Amino acid sequence: MExxxxxxxxxxxxxxxxxxxARCQALRMLPEKQTxxxxxxxxxxKFVPPLPDGYCGxxxxxxxxxxxxxxIVDSPLSFxxxxxxxxTQMVTDSYMRSVVDYFEVTRARPSLAATLLITTWSxxxxxxxxxxxxxxxxxxxxxxP
Numbered sequence: 119m120e121x122x123x124x125x126x127x128x129x130x131x132x133x134x135x136x137x138x139x140a141r142c143q144a145l146r147m148l149p150e151k152q153t154x155x156x157x158x159x160x161x162x163x164k165f166v167p168p169l170p171d172g173y174c175g176x177x178x179x180x181x182x183x184x185x186x187x188x189x190i191v192d193s194p195l196s197f198x199x200x201x202x203x204x205x206t207q208m209v210t211d212s213y214m215r216s217v218v219d220y221f222e223v224t225r226a227r228p229s230l231a232a233t234l235l236i237t238t239w240s241x242x243x244x245x246x247x248x249x250x251x252x253x254x255x256x257x258x259x260x261x262x263p
Contacts (some may be wrong), residue, residue, distance in 0.1 A: 123196035127203055130157075130238050133200035139145040139218075141234050142187045154233040155202065156182045158178025159209045166211040179217045180228060 119127070136157045147153060162169055162177035169177065183201040200253060220226070246252055 119196065121194060122197050124200055127199050131199050131202040134202045134236050135195055138234055139198055140192055142190045147187035149186060151232060152184060152188045153187045153190060154182055154184045155232055156180050156228060159206055160256050161209050161214045164209055164211050164214050171258045179209060179214055
């Protein structure tokens with residue numbers, strides 16, 4: 119934040135931007151190669167009107183940033199973090215509804231070519247989750263279809 123580009127950023131945005139740049143560098147991606155960062159955003163609080171009390175279904179959506187690898191490698195970290203921040207801010211009620219409509223019509227799957235897919239589990243309560251039949255035996259990641 120020293121360069122004044124960002125007013126604030128989250129730990130997730132910072133780590134995601136850092137990892138995206140590090141991956142581009144480690145893979146020695148060609149500067150003109152398009153690279154993508156995809157991550158899950160919890161959109162439950164974005165719906166207007168709000169989801170009903172007790173709703174326990176999926177409320178997540180994929181957000182993404184796309185840039186040339188050269189831009190990612192050569193830009194200051196603050197710029198990359200800003201891309202991640204902007205992508206999370208794009209998730210609004212209309213964005214969520216648009217995603218639902220899009221997948222209903224197309225059943226499309228995101229391309230994972232030159233893609234880094236990140237998810238955070240920092241707020242998951244693995245050890246205190248109880249759906250009424252006791253503590254979980256195990257937990258694991260969801261898979262893309």
